[in-house]
């Protein structure tokens with residue numbers, strides 16, 4: 001069994017069981033001790049998309065942390081949350097957070113509840129499959145929608161963006177903040193914005209704001225975008 005790891009890749013506490021491992025994620029400057037947080041995540045050694053802390057999640061969580069004053073007191077929904085690092089950081093800094101993942105992935109949803117308990121964080125955990133209109137989605141009114149590494153399977157884009165657009169329309173002024181592996185320049189985002197009547201409000205290189213000790217453990221071309229409704233297309 002592999003050793004546990006933290007954001008900087010160093011070994012941490014022993015694993016909790018045969019298939020699971022625990023990772024620790026730190027935010028803030030450890031020299032300024034009153035302004036730091038840590039989140040502990042249970043991951044699975046099994047290859048399952050929702051039971052692993054993907055690099056996009058580390059980057060989105062860091063962004064939430066650095067923008068923490070903006071998150072205090074607002075409502076947040078995380079889509080495809082998996083191990084939920086960004087949503088957990090948002091909750092720690094005072095947001096009212098609903099963590100969601102595919103309704104059929106009960107193991108992922110159970111793990112999300114365990115991670116909330118482990119960190120003593122009070123979040124609602126909800127099954128929300130993209131493009132599926134269960135009753136519960138009609139009650140959501142997030143000011144920020146988060147999604148880390150949810151743009152990885154082009155066959156799921158329409159369902160994902162149908163859900164995102166529905167939520168953005170329900171909550172005027174809301175934004176979708178997502179981090180993704182950029183494999184096609186800006187073409188993918190440009191295409192999705194036009195297709196869904198959305199606009200890209202910010203586009204940031206994911207490594208530009210990551211502390212160097214976190215960046216050294218990650219690789220790839222990860223971008224972060226803030227997306228809103230394209231009001232110019234209304235009517």
Ligand SMILES: C[S@@+](CC[C@H](N)C(=O)[O-])C[C@H]1O[C@@H](n2cnc3c(N)ncnc32)[C@H](O)[C@@H]1O
Nearest residue numbers: 049050053054057080081082102129130148149
């Ligand atoms: C690559 S993982 C990213 C997980 C997590 N956000 C992270 O970055 O560590 C993709 C996530 O999307 C979820 N997912 C995939 N298809 C989905 C769907 N149709 N509806 C809802 N969630 C879905 C998976 O269960 C998984 O948790």
